[in-house]
Amino acid sequence: MPFFEALRLALHTLRTQKLKSGFSLLGVFVGVTSLIGSCSIANGVNRYMTEKFAQTIFGVNTFQLRRRPVFTPNVPDSVWRAWQRRPRIRFSDAKAITEGLTVPVITAWQSSDNVSVTFGNKEARDIELTAASERYFEIRNLRIATGRPFTAQENRSGVPVAVLGDAVAKRLFVDRPPLGHNVRIGGIPYRVVGVVEHQGSLMGFPLDRFVVVPALSPAQNLVNPPGILDAFFVKAGSAGEMHEAMEQAEGIMRSRRHLRPQQDNNFVLDTSEGVQRFWAGINRILMTVMPGVVVVSLVIGGIVIMNIMLMAVAERTREIGLRKSLGARRRDILRQFLAESTTIATVGAAFGIIAGIGLTILINAVSPLPASVSPASVVVAVIMGTGVGVLAGVYPATRAARLDPIAALRQE
Amino acid sequence: MSNVQLFRTGDTPLPDVIILAHKLTREYDMGSELVRALRGVSVQIQQNEYVAVMGPSGSGKSTLMNLIGCLDTPTSGEYWLNGQKVSDLADDELARIRNKEIGFVFQTFNLLPRANALHNVELPLIYAGMSARGRRERAAHALQRVGLGDRMDHKPNELSGGQRQRVAIARALVNEPSILLADEPTGNLDSTTSTEIMGVFAELHRQGQTVVMVTHEQDIAANAARVITLRDGLVATDQARAA
Ligand SMILES: Nc1ncnc2c1ncn2[C@@H]1O[C@H](COP(=O)(O)OP(=O)(O)OP(=O)(O)O)[C@@H](O)[C@H]1O
Numbered sequence: 001m002p003f004f005e006a007l008r009l010a011l012h013t014l015r016t017q018k019l020k021s022g023f024s025l026l027g028v029f030v031g032v033t034s035l036i037g038s039c040s041i042a043n044g045v046n047r048y049m050t051e052k053f054a055q056t057i058f059g060v061n062t063f064q065l066r067r068r069p070v071f072t073p074n075v076p077d078s079v080w081r082a083w084q085r086r087p088r089i090r091f092s093d094a095k096a097i098t099e100g101l102t103v104p105v106i107t108a109w110q111s112s113d114n115v116s117v118t119f120g121n122k123e124a125r126d127i128e129l130t131a132a133s134e135r136y137f138e139i140r141n142l143r144i145a146t147g148r149p150f151t152a153q154e155n156r157s158g159v160p161v162a163v164l165g166d167a168v169a170k171r172l173f174v175d176r177p178p179l180g181h182n183v184r185i186g187g188i189p190y191r192v193v194g195v196v197e198h199q200g201s202l203m204g205f206p207l208d209r210f211v212v213v214p215a216l217s218p219a220q221n222l223v224n225p226p227g228i229l230d231a232f233f234v235k236a237g238s239a240g241e242m243h244e245a246m247e248q249a250e251g252i253m254r255s256r257r258h259l260r261p262q263q264d265n266n267f268v269l270d271t272s273e274g275v276q277r278f279w280a281g282i283n284r285i286l287m288t289v290m291p292g293v294v295v296v297s298l299v300i301g302g303i304v305i306m307n308i309m310l311m312a313v314a315e316r317t318r319e320i321g322l323r324k325s326l327g328a329r330r331r332d333i334l335r336q337f338l339a340e341s342t343t344i345a346t347v348g349a350a351f352g353i354i355a356g357i358g359l360t361i362l363i364n365a366v367s368p369l370p371a372s373v374s375p376a377s378v379v380v381a382v383i384m385g386t387g388v389g390v391l392a393g394v395y396p397a398t399r400a401a402r403l404d405p406i407a408a409l410r411q412e
Numbered sequence: 413m414s415n416v417q418l419f420r421t422g423d424t425p426l427p428d429v430i431i432l433a434h435k436l437t438r439e440y441d442m443g444s445e446l447v448r449a450l451r452g453v454s455v456q457i458q459q460n461e462y463v464a465v466m467g468p469s470g471s472g473k474s475t476l477m478n479l480i481g482c483l484d485t486p487t488s489g490e491y492w493l494n495g496q497k498v499s500d501l502a503d504d505e506l507a508r509i510r511n512k513e514i515g516f517v518f519q520t521f522n523l524l525p526r527a528n529a530l531h532n533v534e535l536p537l538i539y540a541g542m543s544a545r546g547r548r549e550r551a552a553h554a555l556q557r558v559g560l561g562d563r564m565d566h567k568p569n570e571l572s573g574g575q576r577q578r579v580a581i582a583r584a585l586v587n588e589p590s591i592l593l594a595d596e597p598t599g600n601l602d603s604t605t606s607t608e609i610m611g612v613f614a615e616l617h618r619q620g621q622t623v624v625m626v627t628h629e630q631d632i633a634a635n636a637a638r639v640i641t642l643r644d645g646l647v648a649t650d651q652a653r654a655a
């Protein structure tokens with residue numbers, strides 16, 4: 001019997017025994033769905049981290065000079081305490097670097113803390129007050145929705161003007177445009193000059209609850225002691241230039257702090273690479289756990305198919321006997337049942353691929369993850385699904401092929 | 413019969429002898445006892461004969477038919493089919509012979525319940541490796557030969573017992589086998605239908621088909637020109653009937 005006939009027969013059997021076939025392809029279906037789904041999620045997390053997250057926190061081709069890294073997962077206490085003992089970043093450090101860099105860059109100062117902002121009898125609590133220099137908006141990719149950012153002149157002179165995050169503007173100015181009004185930050189009146197576009201949230205954290213004011217304006221005392229910065233941002237035109245600028249900045253800082261060659265840096269030049277490395281680690285864990293889930297469900301799927309096929313062989317003993325009496329050779333029967341188990345598994349895999357793609361679309365729709373189906377996972381799914389079908393079919397098909405035609409025909 | 417050769421081990425059958433069984437035995441080892449279903453059966457059947465096999469229950473009729481039909485191999489003895497010694501062929505070769513040389517009709521029809529008449533008749537052609545198109549033509553033709561040209565896409569449960577047996581006969585004929593074997597083909601049919609089916613066999617025989625049929629009933633056996641009676645695994649009588 002040619003392969004095509006075996007396939008046709010298998011499809012016919014599948015169609016006529018929908019319920020049983022549906023049940024038997026469940027395992028492979030789940031396995032393949034989880035395979036495709038987990039690869040998509042991993043893809044999405046990866047892209048989210050490398051693109052959105054990294055860009056939101058750091059900006060493109062940007063590094064930050066800080067006392068300790070921005071992103072500090074699972075740091076032992078001893079390390080944390082060592083970080084706390086480090087000298088802080090000073091205005092003078094930022095100025096020295098700005099003057100010393102030969103690479104074309106834009107820079108910004110930044111210090112933040114949580115404060116309350118009021119307007120009339122309205123209050124917005126727990127707002128991140130950022131005292132920054134004027135290029136901060138550009139580096140952090142914060143676009144102004146209405147009004148304008150503050151100017152270099154305003155920054156230098158410490159003029160009390162504020163640019164509000166979207167949530168703060170909405171909270172304080174329910175029924176009127178905020179521009180030109182004075183809000184109070186730590187009791188100091190600040191004139192609103194701009195509102196930033198809605199930013200949404202990042203992994204559940206709202207990104208619109210902030211106020212940005214000039215670094216040298218009166219509220220700087222609310223965020224840091226005099227002359228101290230949380231971070232100094234440096235944005236270059238390309239990754240290469242960024243690395244060059246980082247090397248220069250490192251040299252400047254080491255000489256300012258009189259570090260000997262064998263001493264470690266007591267500051268960090270942090271980039272999105274650190275975050276990306278961390279997520280690559282998480283991804284690696286995901287990629288070792290998920291194959292386990294996939295393999296387990298495929299093995300279960302294979303066992304289910306094998307049992308269903310053994311049942312099918314038992315139920316269809318007479319049919320097998322008849323086919324043999326009509327001239328079917330062992331290999332014909334073998335092929336028939338192998339084709340059936342493989343078809344079940346492949347159809348299961350096909351549905352799994354469809355469901356996996358559906359799942360990916362769903363994740364895209366309801367979560368911020370830019371999940372995408374990885375073509376490699378589809379290829380692997382097809383190969384594994386089909387492989388499971390073949391493997392699960394071998395034993396039942398061999399049993400069927402070995403049946404003695406007379407004994408098989410006599411069975412009720 | 414006049415031209416029957418006195419066969420000895422080592423001989424080759426005459427050309428027009430389709431079936432030559434020489435001292436066939438078939439034993440079943442049941443552990444505690446040895447069941448000797450056939451104890452040395454020698455039979456020769458020629459082209460275009462119509463032979464009935466009779467005998468009491470358990471006398472070995474079905475066992476003999478299974479050997480003749482290459483569904484089973486003898487414990488000892490020789491079996492020649494169409495000039496080829498098949499008693500010591502391997503599994504796959506036997507399957508090929510069943511496919512090409514033998515048409516088997518069973519008492520219980522043995523149709524695939526989920527397939528229609530046409531597909532049931534096509535089955536042997538699938539294993540002969542014939543193309544789908546050729547198969548359909550041949551199967552349709554075979555169904556027409558047994559008078560079921562208008563029932564091709566009926567499933568077995570949409571057919572009467574007699575019609576089902578006709579489908580089974582069409583299936584047995586479709587590969588144009590050397591012999592048509594039938595083990596109690598009317599055993600599950602009422603007498604009117606039995607007569608009808610006997611008519612089909614008679615017509616096929618008239619067209620040149622060699623037929624060997626097992627039956628319990630005297631009036632069914634009356635259709636055949638020759639009756640072989642088995643008793644306790646041996647040939648008791650082998651007589652040509654007066655036409
Ligand atoms: N597979 C088997 N295992 C053991 N004994 C068997 C087997 N098949 C047949 N026999 C025995 O061989 C003997 C002949 O059986 P067979 O089926 O050939 O009889 P039969 O003439 O066809 O009888 P019936 O008219 O009832 O169909 C019986 O005694 C039977 O019990």
Ligand SMILES: [Mg+2]
Nearest residue numbers: 473474475595
């Ligand atoms: Mg019998």
